[in-house]
Amino acid sequence: MLRRSGEPLVFGEAFVNDLRDEANEAFAHFTDRLNGNTMFITKHTLGSLFDCEAHYLAPDEFEWTPARAKGQVSHRAIQLLINWRGEPVPSDLVDDAVARLINEERGLGMWLESIGPADEADLRAQACDLVTKFMECFPPLDPRSRPVTESSTQWPVDGPILLRGRSDLTIGRPVGRESRKLIVDLKSGRVVARHREDLRFYALVETLSRQVPPRLLASFYLDAAQAVTEDVTEGLLRSALRRTLDGINALIELQVEDRPATKSPGASCRWCPLASTCAEGQAYLSADDDPNR
Ligand code: SF4
Incomplete structure (x- = not known):
């Protein structure tokens, strides 16, 4: 399922250049609105922000367990x-x-x-x-397949806005312009849509920095011993860039331009520090606990 098969996958140089141009142009506009602030964008930034803006901005009461x-x-x-x-x-x-x-x-x-x-x-x-x-x-991985764990990627090299990824496992490497890299995220829980968005973000940062997209993305669910995979396509990369730019725009509105945060009730209400005083969160949690629902 994770092995290469079929025709070699090669993305056009013009497509990758176009993606980078669009990102560069958007970053230049964002930089004008930053008022000297800096931003470090990860999959967690975007995932938390799109889950609920108010929760994202709440004081972090994280404790290790x-x-x-x-x-x-x-x-x-x-x-x-x-x-x-x-x-x-x-x-x-x-x-x-x-x-x-x-x-x-x-x-x-x-x-x-x-x-x-x-x-x-x-x-x-x-x-x-x-x-x-x-x-x-996973059988012992052949060193010739270039298995790498906790590999960091970043784009651009410097600037007020940085995109940063850190994948659990990558296997393979590009050969010329041929996409051969597989990016794997290891998961211990159940399948949720956000996992797929996380990997798409990694694919985007890999493409912007290395200029050769990966070929395949896999969330590997260890409890079920099964991978949920997604082929990397031009549409996937364009959609990941759109989502990332939307996220950066929202962050600037919230953190620099003082737009009030929206509330989006959902699963994250369960661990939100604002839940006890948030009417939308309370309504969601009550309905979610209702056995007749
Ligand atoms: S309780 Fe839910 S809706 Fe309210 S701020 Fe927290 S995550 Fe958002």
Whole structure:
């Protein structure tokens, strides 16, 4: 399902140049409206903004828990796995991943250093589960297929607005203008539409920076051991650029030009810090809990 088949996929140079020109032109207009501010746009920025603007702007009350940390710990363990010589076991990989994250002294590392034995055991169990599932789903990856984990992409190289992606796993590389790269996001939960938008954003940043689009995008659901894939097309890349530019425009309106934020009730009301005082959120949550609905 993830392997290449059929005719080689080659996007026209004119199409890629046109996409970059459109992005450059829009960024120039946005820069005029920024009043010296800067913006760092990721898939999380766009996903959260389009979920609900009011929630996006609310103070961040994020706290680490084993359930929230399992993704980053397991991804770091998988990063070690891809480059490990021999046959590592998941628990060793997770222990090494935790030790390395602690050494990095970022927010997650500081939390990992402070947790008690019960949270540590809980986290290890959940992360080992994901790493084990990954090992079951993916055979050892041939180094010749250029597997890379946590690979960062950015466009442009510098400026007040930067687009930045960081994919869980990429396999393959372009050969000349032929698109051969597969971008994979590993998921531990259920399928949601936002996952597809996240990968389209990665494909856009890859295209703008490398000038050769990837060939295929895959959200790989570890619990179900199944990938949901999408071919990269000109239409997909144009739509991803449109969504990204719409997001940047909305951010400038909200953060520089003082437009009031809209409220969009939905699944994110469940973890929104504004939920207790938000009429729209309360109405959504009541209806969602109604067994007769
Ligand atoms: S409760 Fe829901 S609608 Fe209200 S601000 Fe939060 S996410 Fe938006």
